[in-house]
Amino acid sequence: MSHEPLDAAPAETPRRDAHDAAVDALESSAPAGGSDHERRHREATPEEDALQDAGAVTVLRRGVAATPELREGLLLTGLLAILTAAGKLAVPILIQQTLDRGVLGDRGYRAGFVAVACAGTALLTIVLYALNRGTFRRLVRAAEASLLGLRLRTFSHIHRLSIAEHVDHRRGALVARVTSDVETLAQFTEWGAVAWIVDSTLLVATLAVMAVYSWQLTLVAMAVFVPLLPLLRALQRRQLAAYDDVRNAVGGTLSEVSELVSGAPVVLAYGLEGRARRRLDAAIDKQYRAHLRGAKWFSIMFPLADLFGAVALAAVVAAGAINGEAWGLGFGELVAFLFLVNLLLTPISQLTEILDQTQTAIAGWRKILGVLATPVDVEEPVDGASLPQGPLAVDLEGVRFAYREGGEVLRGLDLHLPAGCTVAVVGETGSGKTTIAKLLCRLADPTAGVVRVGGVDLREVAPESRHARIRMVPQDGFLFDAPLADNVRMGRVDATDTDVDAAFASLGLSGWVDDLPGGIHASVGERGGNLSVGERQLVALARAQLGDPGLLILDEATSSVDPETEQALANALDRLATGRTVVSIAHRLSTAERADVVVVVDAGEIVEHGPHAELLGRGGVYSGLFESWLGNTRAG
Amino acid sequence: MPRGPQEQRLLRRGFALLWLSVKTQRTPFILSVSGAALFAVMAVGGTVVLGRITDEVLEPxxxxxxxxxxxxxxxxxxxGASLLRMVGVVLRRYFGQMAQRRMQVHWFTRVTDRYLRVPLRWFEEHPAGELLAHADAxxxxxxxxMQPLPFSLGVLVLIVVATVQLAVVDPVLMLVGLALFPSLAIINSAYTRRVERPAAAAQARVGDVSSVTHESFEAALVVKTLGLDGRERERLRCAAEGLRQARVEVGNLRASxxxxxxxxxxxxxxxxxxxxxxxxxTGAVTTGELVQAMALFGILAFPxxxxxxxxxxxxxxxxxxxxxxxxxxxxDRVRPAEPRPLPPGPVEVELDDVTFAYGHDIVxxxxAARVAPGEVVALVGSTGSGKSSVCSLLAHLVDPTAGEVRLSGVPLSELDPxxxxxxxxxxxxxxxxxxDSVRENLTxxxxxxxxxxxxxxxxxRARPFVERLPHGLDEVIGERGVTLSGGQRQRLAxxxxxxxxxxxxxxxxxxSAVDARVEQAILARLRGRTEATTLIVAHRVSTIALADRVLLLEDGRIVADxxxxxxxxxxxxxxxxxAYEQDAA
Incomplete structure (x- = not known):
């Protein structure tokens, strides 16, 4: 009863300790460490940065607004919570009543009164148990529904963000928004939010009952407790700082281990074991010290509440014994007071913990809201047009493009590519040729000008039509950890195994597929790791073939592909190109040689375009590029 | 509570592990348990004080x-009782942490020591994430x-002392206590057992959500270009819904x-x-004794x-x-019993009837090959012909399955590592x-x-870009620093x-990631700067042509020289x- 656990449960099992820190670190880009703002990489969007400065209340309000599931039925849950909190006062009151009126009163021992009072309170305890259980269940249901909703909304929003946000070093942070950041809200939504209600109710109700018995003694007890709250807050801040140190130290050891593991060939080849051991030992020692520093604060915080409770009790005993009768206090009331003082301890020591949880939740919400506030690059049209059948012509009209941060990449391109032609876009790294590919499949919209495909402004094309009729084969086609056939089927969801077979056959790849263990049901492994880069491109071509696109955008792999696969790729591509417009971002001169039209891009502008032979004869940029290619490859 | 034989064995092994940990960290552990015992005694002591105060201070x-x-x-x-409890808690927590963290350091050090001694092949057989988790989690x-152990032992003390105290106060009240303790124990144990499975399921679902999210964001380009966002959302919904259900199940158990x-x-x-x-x-107990008994019940629930x-x-x-x-x-990696030194100067390389296999896959x-001291040799062959394996063999990262590798006449198996x-x-x-910094990476x-x-x-040819880095040689590179391109990284290496x-x-x-012209310049300068015997695996004809000699590798043999x-x-x-000529970067 009144003696609530002097040592609260969450403290004893520090689950949010180093282990979670390690998990966080792992989740946010493998060997991590340090807090987000320590990294020099841009980890946050400007919108996220803006939210860093928003006040806690603003974030909380916007956070709750972003999770409508949380508010559902909150009123009733809150009401139930208040009832159960008030119910905790039943037993101390029973003690007082029994002592004053049942045993020690003027009428002596009243067995009937005691039995009825005890039975009544027991019944109340059982009813309160049921209410408490109901409150908990409602909370869990609402909290988990809201987390699910928030997770899905954040996930979908992130998928709609610009492709520029999906860079390697941002990925860990984006994954964290959907995983660990949502998890930080779990404790708060399941318990913290309502604990505010419960604990304040309990605090107020206890003080009220105490005041009914004796307002003077209540003031004595309160006077003792007043300094406890700020003291606990101060200690908690120290503890949180120590906890930050632990996180950083764990991040440090993790990077050391990670370097040892992923750098094993270098460590072994260069005999760096001694160096690795020294660095590891230093990191491990740092982590151990951080843990112990944290343990120091952690050890003192909880007994402190106990100590204040004892002092309050001593003060109440002294004041009550000396002045009790003068203040009109009964003996039973004074005894009940002893239990009530202890009842005060729980909400007071819990409030610091709830504050901590609330802060964690606010930090999580801040990050999630930041991502949700980041505008999407490409707004889809409401009633989009369809692209025409057959091969699609491409028109660029005064197209300019600049990334959200950084200078202009394309500076006014005008180009007409007739339907059904094959085009090679060449240029040096950074010339803007990859950006052209992005604009053609609307991974981004031009900052000025219009991209027309099949005569339609790409911004007015319905997404379904665009996805079906325009296909991009990226440099390294990402494969999902699923059977080969499922990966190909992403090109057309309703395709059967026969369709998949046919797609491979029409590209002349049946032989390759048959050689795979399991044929089209072969497992491609994580990220398609069971296949080589070239083979992954073959799969991407089959995906495209299945969709029957009118415009194909091919980003050639820069890394070398083994000759056999190279041959298969060229072959498959020839077949795929038949009757389609093909735009290749070319890294190989053979591709440029074979194309109907070569487009030369330099510093964001089209400097030459025309057939290979014609451009060679002109003796301009392209012939220079071509010469250097030849020089490099035929230098024997 | 009845437990299956497997669970019992797991528990027995758990206690054996605890015993081992306790023995290794004896001093902090004993201090921690003493603190727990002090806390237990003084918790009961506090209720005694409360009872005595009721009788001897309040009633009079x-x-x-x-x-x-x-x-x-x-x-x-x-x-005073509270201060002693405080001392008990601080002792228990601080030294409990110390014992546990020291034990963690103990295992951490042993695991990483092992990582430093295993052969390279062992790393290739184990995913990096797994090895990271072994060392850390x-x-x-x-x-x-080890953390709840001292308190658990303290709980035993608490129950014994509390029961004795109740017995001293009044045998009838003790009987009420004796009915309460076991029911608390039973409910606790039932809760622990029933929540175990759904809690583990929830943990596994967290992993599902995380891997779906990670894969999906990694595939962002494909998802965007193929318009797969609806499908991806469904995939996440499945995983997240599983997590929600597991969590609700855990929550409902907790609610009960x-x-x-x-x-x-x-x-x-x-x-x-x-x-x-x-x-x-009836005068069998005093008010104070009753107050003491009630206070005692209050502190028993949590432990x-x-x-x-x-x-x-x-x-x-x-x-x-x-x-x-x-x-x-x-x-362990094999080390020679009597390591031999390597003679100075450029080495002579000899591969003598070398066979090398990955499992059943013969590479x-x-x-058989010989490279004279100071010679520059290019190793050429299609993908999978075994070029990289030759390099790994020469650096003694792997051992040949049969045959012998010699440097300047010394077999690698006898050479001082x-x-x-x-x-x-x-x-x-x-x-x-x-x-780390550029400098540390180089030196x-x-x-x-x-x-x-x-x-x-x-x-x-790395000077220009290193000079352009804001902190030059002190610039930190990698995950937490600036990102370098593949070619820049290769030049630093x-x-x-x-x-x-x-x-x-x-x-x-x-x-391979360096621009062709730059590569030529680098290799030309390299030849002027070093006397070292050099083996180059390359794909560019221009590079190959720079070598004194070319070895053509096919199906694990040298077919032309x-x-x-x-x-x-x-x-x-x-x-x-x-084929290489087709491929111009």
Whole structure:
């Protein structure tokens, strides 16, 4: 009863300790460490940065607004919570009543009164148990529904963000928004939010009952407790700082281990074991010290509440014994007071913990809201047009493009590519040729000008039509950890195994597929790791073939592909190109040689375009590029 | 509670593991348990004080005035008992942490020691994420049960002392207590057991959500271009819905049990009050003794949870420890019994009938080759012909399945590993740079002057971009620093190799991401700067042509050997060169 656990449960099992820190670190880009703002990489969007400065209340309000599931039925849950909190006062009151009126009163021992009072309170305890259980269940249901909703909304929003946000070093942070950041809200939504209600109710109700018995003694007890709250807050801040140190130290050891593991060939080849051991030992020692520093604060915080409770009790005993009768206090009331003082301890020591949880939740919400506030690059049209059948012509009209941060990449391109032609876009790294590919499949919209495909402004094309009729084969086609056939089927969801077979056959790849263990049901492994880069491109071509696109955008792999696969790729591509417009971002001169039209891009502008032979004869940029290619490859 | 034989075995092994940990960390553990015992005794002591105060301070106060001396003693005793509890808690927590963290350091050090001794192949057989988890999460998990242990032992003390105290007060009240303790224990144990499965399921679902999210964001380009966002959302919904259900199940169990664990001591107190009022009226107990008994019930509810935590943690600790034990069983790299030194100067390389296999996959078969000291040889062959394996063999990262590799006449199996590391420099295609400053990445901790570092950067054509870095040689690169391009990384790795002044330089496709013209310049300068015997794996014809001699590798054997020009007569070589010509970066 009144003696609530002097040592609260969450403290004893520090689950949010180093282990979670390690998990966080792992989740946010493998060997991590340090807090987000320590990294020099841009980890946050400007919108996220803006939210860093928003006040806690603003974030909380916007956070709750972003999770409508949380508010559902909150009123009733809150009401139930208040009832159960008030119910905790039943037993101390029973003690007082029994002592004053049942045993020690003027009428002596009243067995009937005691039995009825005890039975009544027991019944109340059982009813309160049921209410408490109901409150908990409602909370869990609402909290988990809201987390699910928030997770899905954040996930979908992130998928709609610009492709520029999906860079390697941002990925860990984006994954964290959907995983660990949502998890930080779990404790708060399941318990913290309502604990505010419960604990304040309990605090107020206890003080009220105490005041009914004796307002003077209540003031004595309160006077003792007043300094406890700020003291606990101060200690908690120290503890949180120590906890930050632990996180950083764990991040440090993790990077050391990670370097040892992923750098094993270098460590072994260069005999760096001694160096690795020294660095590891230093990191491990740092982590151990951080843990112990944290343990120091952690050890003192909880007994402190106990100590204040004892002092309050001593003060109440002294004041009550000396002045009790003068203040009109009964003996039973004074005894009940002893239990009530202890009842005060729980909400007071819990409030610091709830504050901590609330802060964690606010930090999580801040990050999630930041991502949700980041505008999407490409707004889809409401009633989009369809692209025409057959091969699609491409028109660029005064197209300019600049990334959200950084200078202009394309500076006014005008180009007409007739339907059904094959085009090679060449240029040096950074010339803007990859950006052209992005604009053609609307991974981004031009900052000025219009991209027309099949005569339609790409911004007015319905997404379904665009996805079906325009296909991009990226440099390294990402494969999902699923059977080969499922990966190909992403090109057309309703395709059967026969369709998949046919797609491979029409590209002349049946032989390759048959050689795979399991044929089209072969497992491609994580990220398609069971296949080589070239083979992954073959799969991407089959995906495209299945969709029957009118415009194909091919980003050639820069890394070398083994000759056999190279041959298969060229072959498959020839077949795929038949009757389609093909735009290749070319890294190989053979591709440029074979194309109907070569487009030369330099510093964001089209400097030459025309057939290979014609451009060679002109003796301009392209012939220079071509010469250097030849020089490099035929230098024997 | 009945438990299956497997669970029982797991628990037994858990206790064995705890015993081992306790023995290793004896001093902090004993201090921690002493603290727990002190806390237990003083928790009961506090209730005794409360009872005595009721009888000797409060009751007299209402019957004719308080004795100020007694008030002072009572108040002092309350605070004193609390201070002693505080000492107990601080001792228990601080030294409990110390014992656990020291044990974690113990395992951490042993695991990483093993990582430093295993052969390279062992790393290839184990995913990096797994190895990371062994060192970090597993070492922590396997020691976690040490934290609730001192308190659990303290709980035993608490129950014994509390029962004795109740018996001293009144045997009838003790009987109420004896009914309450076991029911608390039973409810706790039932809760622990029932929540175990859904809690584990929830944990697994967290992993699902995380991997779906990760894969999906990694595939962002494909998702966008194929319009797969709806499908991806469905995939996440499946995983997240599974997580939600598991969480709700855990939450519902908690909703049933936690309020029960709150309510039960309350019910006990009510029964105590009912019986106690009668005992009080007959004079069998005093008011103070009744107050003491009720206060005692109040402090009993929670400690039972601690035993639950311990039992929850134990099986996890065993599983984590099993994984650690798996790492510790990993084999050592073989070191020669009597290591021989390597003669100075450029080395002579001999591969004598070397066969090398990955499992059943034979990569090299009866390969024989010789490279004269100071010679520059290009190794050419299609993907999978075994070029990289030759490099790994020469750096003694792997051992041949049959045959012998000799450097300057010394078989690698007899060569002093330290001498080998000093003499050879292997540069990989996949460059590995440490998350550290440029300088540290180049010198690897050796005392090398900046002039020398810059000279090496010059040869590797890395000076211009390093100079442009805001902090030059002190710039931190990698995950937490600036990102370098593949070509820049390769050039740094090359400079790192040159700084070691190797006698044997192995370039395994080490300049593949460097612009062709820059590569030529680098290799030309390299030839002027080093006397080292050099083996180059390359794909560009221009690079191959720079070598003194070319070895053509096919299906694990050398099928042609000669200068680039003379080999052009060999059809297989000519075909390969044509394929490379198609490929211009």
């Amino acid at each position: 106060a209402f019957q004719g005035g308080a004795d100020r001396g007694a008030v002072a003693v009572g108040a002092g005793a309350l605070v 597993d070492c922590e998990r396997s020691t976690m049960a 049990f936690e309020p029960a664990l709150d309510a039960l001591p309350n019910l006990g107190t009510i029964v105590l009050l009912w019986v106690g009022a009668w005992r009080l009226s 039972f949870r601690i035993v639950g935590f311990l039992l929850e943690e134990l099986p996890r600790a065993v599983v984590a420890h099993d994984r650690i034990a798996g790492v510790l069983r990993a084999p 090299l078969e009866g390969l 330290d001498a080998l590391h000093r003499a050879t420099a292997l540069v990989f295609q996949e460059t590995f740079l440490f998350g 690897l901790g050796s005392p090398i002057g900046d002039d020398e570092v810059w000279a090496a950067l010059d040869v590797a 090359l400079a790192r190799a040159l700084l070691r002044r190797p006698q044997l330089l192995l370039l395994d496709d080490a300049t 000669g200068t680039h020009r003379s080999l052009l007569q060999v059809p297989a070589y000519a075909a390969l060169v044509r």
